[in-house]
Amino acid sequence: xxxxxxxINIIMITQASSEHSICIGIQKSEAExxxxxxxxxxxxxxxxxxxxxxxxxxxxSIIALVGDKMKNHQGISGKMFSALGKNNINVKAxxxxxxxxxxxxxxxxxDVKKAINTxxxxxxxxxxxxxxxxxxxxxxxxxxxxxxxxQQSEYLKNKLKLKLRVIAISNSKKMIFYENGIxxxxxxxxxxxxxDTNIENFISKARKLNLRNSVFVDNTASSEIxxxxxxxxKNNINVxxxxxxxxxxxxxxxxxxxxISKKYGTKFLFETNVGAGLPIIDTLNNxxxxxxxxxxxxxxxxxxLNYIFNNYNVNNKFSEVVKxxxxxxxxxxxxxxxxxxxxxxxxxxxxxxxxxxKIELKNITNNSFIPxxxxxxxxxxxxxxxxxxxxxxxxxxxxxxxxxxxxxKYVAEYKNGVASVxxxxxxxxxxxYNLEGSDNIVLFKTERYKSQPLIVKGAGAGSxxxxxxxxxxxxxxxxx
Amino acid sequence: xxxxxxxINIIMITQASSEHSICIGIQKSEAExxxxxxxxxxxxxxxxxxxxxxxxxxxxSIIALVGDKMKNHQGISGKMFSALGKNNINVKAxxxxxxxxxxxxxxxxxDVKKAINTxxxxxxxxxxxxxxxxxxxxxxxxxxxxxxxxQQSEYLKNKLKLKLRVIAISNSKKMIFYENGIxxxxxxxxxxxxxDTNIENFISKARKLNLRNSVFVDNTASSEIxxxxxxxxKNNINVxxxxxxxxxxxxxxxxxxxxISKKYGTKFLFETNVGAGLPIIDTLNNxxxxxxxxxxxxxxxxxxLNYIFNNYNVNNKFSEVVKxxxxxxxxxxxxxxxxxxxxxxxxxxxxxxxxxxKIELKNITNNSFIPxxxxxxxxxxxxxxxxxxxxxxxxxxxxxxxxxxxxxKYVAEYKNGVASVxxxxxxxxxxxYNLEGSDNIVLFKTERYKSQPLIVKGAGAGSxxxxxxxxxxxxxxxxx
Numbered sequence: 001x002x003x004x005x006x007x008i009n010i011i012m013i014t015q016a017s018s019e020h021s022i023c024i025g026i027q028k029s030e031a032e033x034x035x036x037x038x039x040x041x042x043x044x045x046x047x048x049x050x051x052x053x054x055x056x057x058x059x060x061s062i063i064a065l066v067g068d069k070m071k072n073h074q075g076i077s078g079k080m081f082s083a084l085g086k087n088n089i090n091v092k093a094x095x096x097x098x099x100x101x102x103x104x105x106x107x108x109x110x111d112v113k114k115a116i117n118t119x120x121x122x123x124x125x126x127x128x129x130x131x132x133x134x135x136x137x138x139x140x141x142x143x144x145x146x147x148x149x150x151q152q153s154e155y156l157k158n159k160l161k162l163k164l165r166v167i168a169i170s171n172s173k174k175m176i177f178y179e180n181g182i183x184x185x186x187x188x189x190x191x192x193x194x195x196d197t198n199i200e201n202f203i204s205k206a207r208k209l210n211l212r213n214s215v216f217v218d219n220t221a222s223s224e225i226x227x228x229x230x231x232x233x234k235n236n237i238n239v240x241x242x243x244x245x246x247x248x249x250x251x252x253x254x255x256x257x258x259x260i261s262k263k264y265g266t267k268f269l270f271e272t273n274v275g276a277g278l279p280i281i282d283t284l285n286n287x288x289x290x291x292x293x294x295x296x297x298x299x300x301x302x303x304x305l306n307y308i309f310n311n312y313n314v315n316n317k318f319s320e321v322v323k324x325x326x327x328x329x330x331x332x333x334x335x336x337x338x339x340x341x342x343x344x345x346x347x348x349x350x351x352x353x354x355x356x357x358k359i360e361l362k363n364i365t366n367n368s369f370i371p372x373x374x375x376x377x378x379x380x381x382x383x384x385x386x387x388x389x390x391x392x393x394x395x396x397x398x399x400x401x402x403x404x405x406x407x408x409k410y411v412a413e414y415k416n417g418v419a420s421v422x423x424x425x426x427x428x429x430x431x432x433y434n435l436e437g438s439d440n441i442v443l444f445k446t447e448r449y450k451s452q453p454l455i456v457k458g459a460g461a462g463s464x465x466x467x468x469x470x471x472x473x474x475x476x477x478x479x480x
Numbered sequence: 481x482x483x484x485x486x487x488i489n490i491i492m493i494t495q496a497s498s499e500h501s502i503c504i505g506i507q508k509s510e511a512e513x514x515x516x517x518x519x520x521x522x523x524x525x526x527x528x529x530x531x532x533x534x535x536x537x538x539x540x541s542i543i544a545l546v547g548d549k550m551k552n553h554q555g556i557s558g559k560m561f562s563a564l565g566k567n568n569i570n571v572k573a574x575x576x577x578x579x580x581x582x583x584x585x586x587x588x589x590x591d592v593k594k595a596i597n598t599x600x601x602x603x604x605x606x607x608x609x610x611x612x613x614x615x616x617x618x619x620x621x622x623x624x625x626x627x628x629x630x631q632q633s634e635y636l637k638n639k640l641k642l643k644l645r646v647i648a649i650s651n652s653k654k655m656i657f658y659e660n661g662i663x664x665x666x667x668x669x670x671x672x673x674x675x676d677t678n679i680e681n682f683i684s685k686a687r688k689l690n691l692r693n694s695v696f697v698d699n700t701a702s703s704e705i706x707x708x709x710x711x712x713x714k715n716n717i718n719v720x721x722x723x724x725x726x727x728x729x730x731x732x733x734x735x736x737x738x739x740i741s742k743k744y745g746t747k748f749l750f751e752t753n754v755g756a757g758l759p760i761i762d763t764l765n766n767x768x769x770x771x772x773x774x775x776x777x778x779x780x781x782x783x784x785l786n787y788i789f790n791n792y793n794v795n796n797k798f799s800e801v802v803k804x805x806x807x808x809x810x811x812x813x814x815x816x817x818x819x820x821x822x823x824x825x826x827x828x829x830x831x832x833x834x835x836x837x838k839i840e841l842k843n844i845t846n847n848s849f850i851p852x853x854x855x856x857x858x859x860x861x862x863x864x865x866x867x868x869x870x871x872x873x874x875x876x877x878x879x880x881x882x883x884x885x886x887x888x889k890y891v892a893e894y895k896n897g898v899a900s901v902x903x904x905x906x907x908x909x910x911x912x913y914n915l916e917g918s919d920n921i922v923l924f925k926t927e928r929y930k931s932q933p934l935i936v937k938g939a940g941a942g943s944x945x946x947x948x949x950x951x952x953x954x955x956x957x958x959x960x
Contacts, residue, residue, distance in 0.1 A: 282759070434909075453938060459929055
C-alpha cells in the first residue's frame with residue numbers, strides 16, 4: 001500500500017507459503033526509493049528484529065509468458081521451466097496466477113537473450129530446435145562432417161525439426177566465431193583470416209556466448225583438446241568426440257567425465273571411439289543398462305589392420321600396403337598408433353570400461369607383431385622404410401596362413417576382467433573369416449546371448465562413416 | 481489489507497506482470513468470507529466493470545518446496561516443474577520469492593499424492609526413480625519378464641537408480657491391482673483370486689491411480705489389446721509392446737500412434753517387434769535420424785523358420801520339426817502365423833515404415849511355401865496333421881538344396897519401396913549361410929554403408945531374449 005501510494009508501479013509480487021518474505025518486482029530506477037519507503041513503513045518491526053530490512057537485488061530482468069489458452073493438458077510451467085533449466089538459466093523468482101494466462105519469472109539480465117530464444121523456440125517455432133555447434137578439427141573427418149551438416153540441413157529441418165548452426169570452427173592454427181552461424185559453403189576462406197587458435201580463448205568465447213543447446217565437437221586426436229571436455233560439460237555445453245584419448249586415459253579421468261556429465265546434465269558421447277559409425281557402444285550400453293551381463297567381447301576393431309591384412313599377399317610388400325592404407329585415410333595420421341596395436345588396445349579398454357570393468361590401459365596385454373625398431377622411428381617416412389627393411393619378418397607371418405588354411409586378423413578380446421590384443425589365425429568357419437575391406441566386427445557374448453553372440457558388423461573406419469557417427473551423436477544430444 | 485484486517489491468513493500471493501489480476505491462497509473454510517470482503521472493498525470497481533468479481537477456485541491444494549541452499553547451478557524450479565510436467569500434473573499457480581528458499585505451487589487436490597511422491601523422488605531419494613508397470617500377458621514372455629524384473633531389482637537400484645514396481649498384472653482371465661506393488665515371488669497364486677479381466681476396467685483403474693512414471697506393457701499377441709495403446713498414451717502412460725499388431729496395422733493407425741506419442745510426450749516403444757531383443761529398430765532409427773538413406777534391407781527375421789529349416793533334413797519330417805519349434809517356444813501360439821510368412825511380412829513392413837516408407841501389409845509380396853490346405857486348418861493339431869500329409873511337398877523343397885549346394889532360408893527384402901518375403905536358396909559365400917539355431921540377421925545397405933552393409937545378428941526369438949528386449953525398452957522409457 002505504501003509503495004503504491006508513492007506511485008511506484010509494481011510489476012510482480014510473490015509471497016510463497018511459509019516463507020515469511022514478500023518479493024516484489026519494480027523498475028530499477030525506483031528501487032532505492034521503494035526500499036526507503038518499505039523500511040520506513042516497517043521501521044518498528046525492523047528495529048525489533050521481527051523483519052529484516054528490505055533487500056535490493058539488481059541486474060535482474062523479468063520475462064513473462066502470456067497466452068489465453070495456456071491451460072493445456074501438460075501445464076505450461078513444466079515446459080517453460082524445464083526449457084530454462086536445461087539451458088542453465090537460473091530462475092530467481094516466479095509468479096503465476098491461477099488463471100494461468102501469465103507466468104512471470106525473474107532471471108539474470110545476462111540470461112535474457114538466451115531465455116527468450118529458448119522459450120520462443122520451445123513454444124512458437126513449430127518446435128524447430130536450434131543446435132549450436134562449436135567444432136574443433138577440420139581434417140579428414142571434420143571436413144566431411146561439415147559437408148554432411150550442410151547437405152542435410154533441409155532434411156533435418158523437415159523431418160527432425162532440427163536446425164544445426166555451426167557457431168565456431170577451429171583448426172590447429174586459426175579459429176572463427178560467428179554468433180549467427182557460419183556459412184558452410186565457404187568456411188575455408190574465412191578461417192584463413194581468423195584469430196590464432198587458443199583453446200582457452202575458444203572455451204571462454206563459447207561460454208560467453210551463452211547459447212542454448214550447445215555442443216562442442218572434437219574431431220582431433222589431440223590430448224590437449226581432450227583435457228578441455230570438463231570445462232565444456234560444466235558450462236552446459238555437451239561434448240561429442242571421436243577422439244579416444246579421454247576415454248582411454250586413466251580410469252579416474254574417464255569416470256570423472258561421466259560423473260560431471262551426470263551432475264551437470266550435459267551429454268558426453270563418444271560412439272565413434274569404437275567402430276566409427278557402427279552402433280557398438282550404444283548396443284553395449286543397452287545390454288548393460290537392461291541388466292544383461294557381458295560374458296566376453298571378441299572383436300576386430302582396426303579398420304586399418306583389417307584392410308592391411310586383407311590386401312597383404314605374397315605378391316606385394318607390407319610397407320606398400322601400409323602406405324596405401326595411409327593414402328586411403330584408413331589409418332590415424334601417425335600409422336604407428338594403428339600398427340603397434342595401441343589403437344585397438346584403447347578401443348577394447350573403452351568397451352571393457354563401458355561393460356562396467358575398472359581397468360587401465362597398462363593392464364591390457366599387447367602382443368605386438370611389429371619389430372621394436374620400426375616402432376622407434378620418428379617420422380612416417382622413416383617408419384615405412386623400416387617396415388620395408390623388415391619385409392622378411394612380415395612374409396614369415398603371412399606364410400603361416402598358407403599352411404593353416406587361415407587368414408590373419410588382429411583380434412581384441414575381453415573376458416573375465418582380462419583384455420588382450422594381437423594377431424590371430426582365423427579359420428573358415430569363424431565369424432571373423434569373411435571380413436572385407438576395412439570392416440569391423442564385434443561379438444558380444446552375454447548372459448542372454450550365450451549360445452550365439454550378438455554381432456554388429458560393418459564399415460568401421462573411413463572419414464565418411466566416422467563423420468556420420470559423430471553426426472548421429474549430435475542428433476542424440478539434440479533430441480534429448 | 482482488508483483481508484488481513486479480518487483475520488484471514490494468507491498463505492500465498494501472486495501477481496504476475498501485466499496480468500491485472502492478483503491471486504491469493506487461503507484456507508477453504510475462509511474462502512466465502514474472503515470473497516465477500518474483497519468484493520465489498522472493490523465494490524465500486526466491480527460495478528463499473530473495471531474489475532471482475534472475485535472468483536473462488538476450490539479442490540486445490542498448495543505444495544511447497546522449501547530449502548536453504550536451493551540456489552544451485554541449475555535452478556530448482558526447472559527440476560520441480562519439469563518433474564511435475566512430465567507426470568502430467570497441472571500447475572494452477574506458482575509463487576517463488578527471490579531468496580529461492582520456497583517455491584509454492586497450487587495444484588489440484590487429486591494430484592497431491594502424485595506430486596509429493598514425484599518431488600520427493602526427484603529431490604530427496606538419492607535420485608532413485610520409481611517406475612510403475614501395468615503388465616498384460618503373463619505367458620511365455622510375460623512370466624520371463626516378471627522373473628527378470630524380480631531378479632534384477634537390486635542391480636537396477638544400485639547401478640541405474642531405478643526401482644521397477646509392478647502395479648497390475650493381467651492374463652486373459654483375471655487381473656490384480658496393488659497400488660504399492662505386487663510381490664513378484666507369488667503373483668501366480670494371487671492372480672487366481674483377482675477380478676475378472678476387463679480391459680476397459682484395466683484402463684480406468686490405471687488412470688485413476690494416477691501414478692508417476694507409468695508404463696503399460698503388452699506381452700500378448702492380441703488385436704484387442706493393441707487397440708488400447710492410444711488411451712494409455714493420452715493418459716500419460718507410456719507403452720512398451722512386443723505385440724506387432726499395432727505397428728503392422730493400417731499405416732494410418734501406425735502414424736496416429738506415433739503422433740499421439742509425440743503430442744502427449746509419452747513413449748511408444750516396440751523394439752521387440754523385429755528380432756526380439758536385438759537392436760534392430762533402434763539401429764535403423766539412428767541411421768535414419770542421422771540423415772543416412774536406406775538403400776535396401778535384407779533380412780532373416782523368423783527365428784522359428786530359421787530353426788525349422790536348420791533342423792529339417794532327409795531323416796526327419798517337416799511336421800516333427802515344426803512341433804519341436806512349437807515346444808521350444810520359437811513360434812507364435814498359432815504356428816501358422818510364422819509358417820504362412822505373415823509374421824515375417826509384418827516385420828519387414830515395420831522396418832520399411834521405420835525407414836520412412838508409407839506402405840501397407842497388402843503391398844508386400846508373400847511367396848508362401850505352405851500348401852493352401854494346411855493354412856486352412858483350424859487348430860494346431862489339425863495343422864500339424866496336414867503338414868504331415870504334405871511331407872512330399874516339403875521334401876521336394878529340401879531336395880533342391882542338395883543339387884544347388886545351398887541352404888534354405890526364409891528371406892525378407894525391402895528395396896525401392898517394394899517389399900517381399902519368401903524362401904530362398906542361399907549359397908556358402910552369403911552372410912546368411914551360417915545362421916545358426918533361431919538367430920536373426922539384418923543387412924542394412926545405406927548411403928553410408930554401401931559397399932559392405934551394416935549387419936546386426938543374434939538370437940531373434942525365444943521368450944528369454946524377447947523379455948530382455950521388453951526390459952530394455954522399459955529402461956529406455958525410464959531413463960527419459
